Amino acid sequence: MKRLLKGGRVVDPANNRDGTFDVLIEAGRIARVGKDLPIEPGTSVVLIPEGLVVCPGLIDMHVHLREPGQEYKETVATGTAAAVAGGFTAVACMPNTSPVNDNAGVTEYILKKAAEANLARVYPIGAVSRGQQGEQLADIAELREAGCVALSDDGRPVATALLMRRVLEYAQMFGMPVIEHCEEQTLKGAGVAHEGFQASALGLHGIPGEAESIMALRDISLAELTGGSVHIAHMSARQTLDAVRYGKGRGAHVTCEVTPHHFVLTDDRLGSPVPYDTNLKMNPPLRETVDRDAMLQGIAEGSVDAIATDHAPHHYDEKHVEFDRAPFGITGLETAVSLCLDRLVHTGLISLGRLVELLSVNPARILRVSGGSLGEGDPADISLLAPDLVVTVSTATMRSRSKNTPFEGWRLRGGVAATIVGGRVVYSHPDLRLEL
Amino acid sequence: MKKDLLGIDDLSPDEIQLILKTAEAMREIGERPIKKVPTLRGKTIVNLFYEPSTRTRTSFEIAEKRLSADTLNIAVASSSVLKGETLADTAMNIEAMAPDMIVLRHASSGACHLLSRICRSRIINAGDGMHEHPTQALLDAFTIRQHKSTIEGLKVAIVGDLLHSRVLRSNVLLLTRLGADVWVSGPPTLVPRGIERLGVRVASSVDVAVADADVVMLLRIQQERMLGAFFPSLREYFNVFGMTVERVRRAKPDVIIMHPGPMNRGVEIASEVADGPYSVILEQVANGVAVRMAVLYLLAGGVEDEAAA
Numbered sequence: 001m002k003r004l005l006k007g008g009r010v011v012d013p014a015n016n017r018d019g020t021f022d023v024l025i026e027a028g029r030i031a032r033v034g035k036d037l038p039i040e041p042g043t044s045v046v047l048i049p050e051g052l053v054v055c056p057g058l059i060d061m062h063v064h065l066r067e068p069g070q071e072y073k074e075t076v077a078t079g080t081a082a083a084v085a086g087g088f089t090a091v092a093c094m095p096n097t098s099p100v101n102d103n104a105g106v107t108e109y110i111l112k113k114a115a116e117a118n119l120a121r122v123y124p125i126g127a128v129s130r131g132q133q134g135e136q137l138a139d140i141a142e143l144r145e146a147g148c149v150a151l152s153d154d155g156r157p158v159a160t161a162l163l164m165r166r167v168l169e170y171a172q173m174f175g176m177p178v179i180e181h182c183e184e185q186t187l188k189g190a191g192v193a194h195e196g197f198q199a200s201a202l203g204l205h206g207i208p209g210e211a212e213s214i215m216a217l218r219d220i221s222l223a224e225l226t227g228g229s230v231h232i233a234h235m236s237a238r239q240t241l242d243a244v245r246y247g248k249g250r251g252a253h254v255t256c257e258v259t260p261h262h263f264v265l266t267d268d269r270l271g272s273p274v275p276y277d278t279n280l281k282m283n284p285p286l287r288e289t290v291d292r293d294a295m296l297q298g299i300a301e302g303s304v305d306a307i308a309t310d311h312a313p314h315h316y317d318e319k320h321v322e323f324d325r326a327p328f329g330i331t332g333l334e335t336a337v338s339l340c341l342d343r344l345v346h347t348g349l350i351s352l353g354r355l356v357e358l359l360s361v362n363p364a365r366i367l368r369v370s371g372g373s374l375g376e377g378d379p380a381d382i383s384l385l386a387p388d389l390v391v392t393v394s395t396a397t398m399r400s401r402s403k404n405t406p407f408e409g410w411r412l413r414g415g416v417a418a419t420i421v422g423g424r425v426v427y428s429h430p431d432l433r434l435e436l
Numbered sequence: 437m438k439k440d441l442l443g444i445d446d447l448s449p450d451e452i453q454l455i456l457k458t459a460e461a462m463r464e465i466g467e468r469p470i471k472k473v474p475t476l477r478g479k480t481i482v483n484l485f486y487e488p489s490t491r492t493r494t495s496f497e498i499a500e501k502r503l504s505a506d507t508l509n510i511a512v513a514s515s516s517v518l519k520g521e522t523l524a525d526t527a528m529n530i531e532a533m534a535p536d537m538i539v540l541r542h543a544s545s546g547a548c549h550l551l552s553r554i555c556r557s558r559i560i561n562a563g564d565g566m567h568e569h570p571t572q573a574l575l576d577a578f579t580i581r582q583h584k585s586t587i588e589g590l591k592v593a594i595v596g597d598l599l600h601s602r603v604l605r606s607n608v609l610l611l612t613r614l615g616a617d618v619w620v621s622g623p624p625t626l627v628p629r630g631i632e633r634l635g636v637r638v639a640s641s642v643d644v645a646v647a648d649a650d651v652v653m654l655l656r657i658q659q660e661r662m663l664g665a666f667f668p669s670l671r672e673y674f675n676v677f678g679m680t681v682e683r684v685r686r687a688k689p690d691v692i693i694m695h696p697g698p699m700n701r702g703v704e705i706a707s708e709v710a711d712g713p714y715s716v717i718l719e720q721v722a723n724g725v726a727v728r729m730a731v732l733y734l735l736a737g738g739v740e741d742e743a744a745a
Contacts, residue, residue, distance in 0.1 A: 197630030203545035203567030203602060206629060274553075276546030320524050322544030324565070 002026045003423065004039060008048030008384070011055045013353045014361050014373035023054060025380040028423040033374055046436055051388055052417050055356045056374050057089025057381030059363035060333060062154075062179070062233055062257060062308035065091070065122070068109055069098025074313040074401045076113035076122060079333070081399035082311070083120040084427040086333040087416035089381035090121035091311075092367055095132065096155040102127035102138040104146035111147050119426050120419075121381070123149040123369055125179065128167045134159045137167060144174040149367045152179035154233060157215055159185060164219060168228030175368055177229040177255070180219050182240065183284070187211035192324050194285040198267040202276070204323065207285055209237030216240045220247035220254050231366055232256035234310045236284035238294035245303050255366050256298075257306040260332060260339040261286065263295040265406065276323040279406040282312065283328035299358065300349050305366060307358045309336045313402030334398050335407045338391050341414020345387065352387070380423035386432065389415035437734055440559040442548045443568035444609040452577070452610060455730050459578050462733070463726035465502060476505035476736055480535040483509045484526070485562070486542040491697055491721060492562050492572070496539050499728035508535075527551050537735065540564070545602075558735050566600050572696050573606035575727040577614065579720050580651055583692050588615030593645040593687075594636075595677055596655025596704050597666075599626040603696045604655060608634050621645035622655075622677065625666040642677050649687040653694040654679055654704045670703050680706045684714060692716045 003025045010021040010033065022037040023030065039045055048054060060083060066074040074082075076093075083091045093110065095101035101110065107124045114122035126143030130136045132153045140151065151171055158164040158180060167178050188211045193199040195206025216232050220243055223230040232244060235256045247254040267286045270276070280286060298304040312329025319326050340359065344350050350358075360383075364372030371381050393410045395403035418434055419427040425436045437454075438446050447455075465473055481500050485493050493509065500507040512526070521529075523542070527550075530538060537558045540548050545565030552559045563569040580587055592611055598604050598620055611618050612635040620631065621639040632638055639645035646652055657673060667673050684691060693705075693714045701707045710717060 195629050197633045200628035200630050201605070201634065203565050203605060205566075275549045317522070321522055322542070322550060323546045324544045 002031070002040065002043040004037060004043050004045045005054055005382070006045055006047050008052055008054040010374065011053050011352050011356050012374040013357050014056065015375050017374070018353055023374060023382070025423045028380055030374050030376055030378045030380050032376060048384070049434070051386065053352060053385040053387060055383050055385060056360045056372050057419070057421065058087050058337070058359040058383045059090045059092070059367070059369075059371055060088045060309050060311065060336070061092045061306055061363040061367055063091045063093050063311040063333065064096065064313065064329070065093040065110070066313060067097060067113060068106065073315055076110060077117040078399060078401040079311070079313070080114065080117045080119040080122060082331070082333040084419040084421070085399045085416065086335070087337045087383045087385060087419055088120055088333060089383060089419055089421045090123060090369070090371060091333070092123040092125050092149060094125055094152060094154040095127040100127050100132050101125070101148070102130050102132070102143070104139070104142045107143055107146035107148055120421060123367060125150045125152050125154070127151070128153045128158055128178065129163060132156050134163060137170060140170060140174060140176070144176060148176070149369055150177045150179050150231070152181065152233070154179060154181045157181050157183045157185065161218055161222065165222050165226060168222055168226040168230065172226070172228050177231045177366055179231045179233050180215070181233050182212045182215035182219065184211045184214045187214070192281060192285070193270060194267045194287045196267060196288050198270050202270055204270070209239050209287060209291060212237045212284055213239035213243050216243040220244070220252050223247065223254055224250060224252045227253070229253040229255070234259050234262065234284055234308070235295070235304070236262045236287050236291060238291045241294050241298045241303060248303065255305040255362070257308040258295045258299060258304050259308060259310045260336050261330060261406070263292060263299065264339055264343055266292045269406070277406065278319040278321065278323055278326035279330055279404050281323060281326050281328055282310070282330050296349060299344065304358070305362045307336065307340060308363070309333055313400055314404045315402060319404050329404070331398070331400050331402055331405050334400060335393055335405060337385065337416050338393070338412035338414050339407070341385070341387050342412040346413050380420060382420040384417040384419070386415045386417040386429070388413060389417070389432070391415040440548070440552045441570055441731055441735060442552055442559065442561050444570045444573050444606045444613070445568070449613050452574070452613065455574055455727070455734060456578050456581060458730035458734060459723070459726045462729035463723070465729070466725060471502050472504060473502065474504045475733055476500070476503035479505045479537070479736060481505045481507050481537045481539065481732070482530055482535045483507060483539045484512070484530065484541070485510065486512045487563070489541055489563070491724070492541065495721070495724040496562060496728050499725050499732055502725070503729055503732060505732070523547060523550060524554055527555055531555050531557060537732065560731060560735065563602055565602065567602050568606045569602040570606050571724070571728050571731055572603050573610040574731065575720055575724040576607055576653065576694060576696070577610055578723045578727050579694065579716055580692070582719070582723070583716065584650060587611060589617065590650040591617045591619065591648060592651040592653060593619045593621065593639070593649040594653045594655065595621045595642055595645060595679065597626045597657050597661065598622045598631065598655065599628050600658065601655045607653065608636050612636065619645040619649070623667045623673070626661070643683065643686055646683055646686045649691055651692055651694065652679065652684065652687055656696070656698065657700055657704045659700070674703055678702070678704060678706060679709050681708050681712070684709055694720060697721070
C-alpha cells in the first residue's frame with residue numbers, strides 16, 4: 001500500500017530540505033519526496049496539519065532496556081513502546097544486562113524480543129570485555145555477526161589504557177565505534193553527586209568533572225594512536241567538552257553525546273525544592289551552571305554530535321531509599337523531544353534542522369546504521385513532531401515500566417505527534433487525533 | 437518552628453534564640469533534686485539509631501525521660517540493614533504505632549529528609565551522614581553563650597576533618613547565622629569544595645585560624661582516613677594540626693576549647709588541653725540534655741514561658 005504524507009514541513013538536513021513537501025511511502029520505504037506530488041490511485045492520503053514537522057526518525061543511541069535480567073525495571077517491549085511514544089524510531093541498547101551482552105546468544109535474544117515487540121528498531125551494543133570485567137575482549141566478530149553495531153562497557157569505564165587501545169584497534173576490522181563511559185574510578189570513589197558547593201553543603205561525596213575529562217583525554221589520545229573511533233557517552237563536564245574540541249581539532253575520530261538532563265538541570269536542584277531527590281541521582285552527576293552552559297554552547301557550536309537520553313529505568317523501590325544507596329540513572333525516552341524543543345529550539349539556540357542532526361542524522365552516522373535521511377529508497381522511519389504542542393510531563397501516561405524521572409509535572413512546549421517505522425504507524429498522540 | 441528539625445538550615449535566627457532561651461529553663465530542671473517534669477507525659481518518642489552512638493542517644497533519652505515522655509530505643513546494626521527492610525519500611529512500621537516523634541541517627545546524608553516526607557510524626561535529626569547534626573550545634577552555641585554571653589562578633593576556629601563532619605556543617609550554619617566570624621582549618625584534602633560559600637574563611641594554617649580566637653572547636657579525626665591518603669599519619673596530623681598548649685596560647689586569654697566527642701587524645705587534641713582550664717568539653721555534654729529537652733518541648737508544640745512549669 002502507498003501512503004502519501006501531504007503538506008507537512010519536512011526538515012531533512014541530510015537531503016538539504018526544510019520546507020513544505022509531500023512524502024510518498026511505498027513498501028516501507030520512502031518512494032518520493034517533492035512538492036505537490038500527484039495522488040496516484042490506491043494511495044491513502046494523510047493531510048499533515050499545519051505546524052507539524054516531518055523529519056527522519058529519531059535515533060536514541062544510548063538507552064538501557066534492562067532485558068534480559070532486570071525485566072522488573074524495563075523490557076525490550078516496554079522500552080521500545082516508550083521509545084516510539086517519545087518520537088524515536090530506533091534505539092541502541094547498552095550491554096549491561098544480566099547476563100551481559102558479551103555473546104551472540106544475548107544479542108540474538110534482544111533482537112528476538114525486539115522483533116516480537118515490533119515497535120522501534122533496536123540496535124544492540126556489545127560489551128567491550130567479557131562480562132564487562134575489563135580484562136579479556138568479548139568475542140567481537142561474533143557480536144558483530146549477531147547484530148551489534150557498537151561496543152561499550154557502559155556503566156563501567158574501560159579501566160586500563162591497554163585494553164582501550166586493543167579494542168580501538170580490533171574493532172576497526174568491523175567498522176564499529178567504541179562508546180566510552182568516561183570515569184576515572186579512583187577519582188569517583190564513593191561519589192554520588194558533582195563535587196562542588198552543593199555536594200559540600202548537603203554532605204554528599206563528590207565526583208569531580210575531571211574524573212570524566214581525564215579518561216576522555218586518554219581515550220582521545222588512544223583514538224589518535226590507533227585510528228579507531230571513540231564516542232564519548234553522556235558528556236557532562238566542561239573540561240570534557242574542551243577535550244573533545246582538542247581531539248576534533250587534531251583530527252582524531254572522536255564524537256560525543258549530551259543528555260537532555262545535563263543541558264537542562266544543574267546540581268542546584270539537589271537541595272531544593274525536594275532535598276535529596278533520588279530522581280536527580282545519575283552518573284555522570286548533574287553538574288554546575290558553568291558546565292550546563294558549556295553543554296549548551298557545545299550543542300550550539302557543533303562540538304556536540306548527538307543528543308542521547310541514557311534512559312536508565314529503575315524500580316520505585318530501588319529509588320525510594322537514602323540518596324547514597326539509590327542506583328544512578330533516570331528515564332529519558334519520553335521526555336527528550338519535549339526538553340530539546342523547549343530548551344534548545346524555542347530558546348533560539350539551535351534550528352530544528354540542527355536538532356534533527358543531533359537526534360537522527362549524526363546518531364545514524366556514528367553507529368553506521370540506516371536512517372537519518374528521508375531520501376528516496378531510505379526506510380520510511382519518520383518522526384512527526386509537534387513543536388508548539390504544550391505537554392505536561394506525567395508518569396501516569398508513560399509507557400516505560402519505570403517512572404524515575406525528575407521532570408514529572410513540567411510543562412514544556414514541544415511534543416511528538418506520531419512515529420512511523422518502516423512505513424507503519426507505531427505511535428500516534430492520543431489527543432491530536434491524526435488520521436494516519 | 438517547622439514540623440521537623442532536619443537541620444540548622446531550617447531554623448531562623450529567632451528560632452535558634454528561642455531554642456537557646458528555652459534550654460536555659462530546661463537546664464534548671466536538671467539541677468532540681470527531682471529532675472522530672474510532666475510536660476511530655478503521654479507522648480511517645482522513638483530513638484531510631486542506625487549508627488552506634490553513646491553520647492547523643494543517651495542525651496536524647498535522658499532529655500525525653502526528664503520531660504516524662506515514653507521513650508523507646510531502636511538500635512539497628514548496619515549489617516542487618518543490608519539484608520533487612522528499607523529505611524522507608526522501618527519508618528512506616530514505626531509510624532503505624534503512632535509515635536509523636538522519631539529521633540533519627542543515620543549514616544546517609546538526607547535520611548531524615550526521606551523520613552520527613554513519609555512520616556506524620558515529627559522527625560528530629562540526631563546526625564545524618566556528613567550532612568547535619570543540629571542538636572550538637574545548638575548545644576555548642578548554648579555552651580558558647582554561657583561563657584561569652586553573645587555569639588555575635590566572636591572569632592570561632594574550627595579545626596579538623598571538615599570534609600566528613602556533620603558537626604562542622606551545622607555549626608557553620610548556626611554560628612554564621614548568629615553573626616560569629618568563623619574560621620576553619622584542616623588538611624587541604626579534608627576541606628570541602630566551595631565551603632567558603634557558607635560564609636566561613638579557610639585559614640592558611642591552623643595558627644592563623646586560632647590566632648586571637650574566642651572559641652576553638654576541634655573535630656574528630658577518624659583513624660582510618662590515612663588509608664584514603666587524606667594525610668600521612670596520625671603523628672604528622674598531630675604535629676601539624678593537633679591542639680597543643682602552645683597553639684592555644686595564640687588564642688585569646690579567655691578562649692574556650694570545645695570538642696563534640698568522642699575525642700582522640702594525642703591526635704586532634706593534646707590531653708593537657710582536653711583536661712585543661714579552657715576546656716568546656718564536659719559542659720557541652722551536660723548542656724546537650726537541656727538543649728535536647730528544649731527542642732523536644734518546642735517541637736511538641738509548647739510555648740516558651742510554660743517550659744519550667
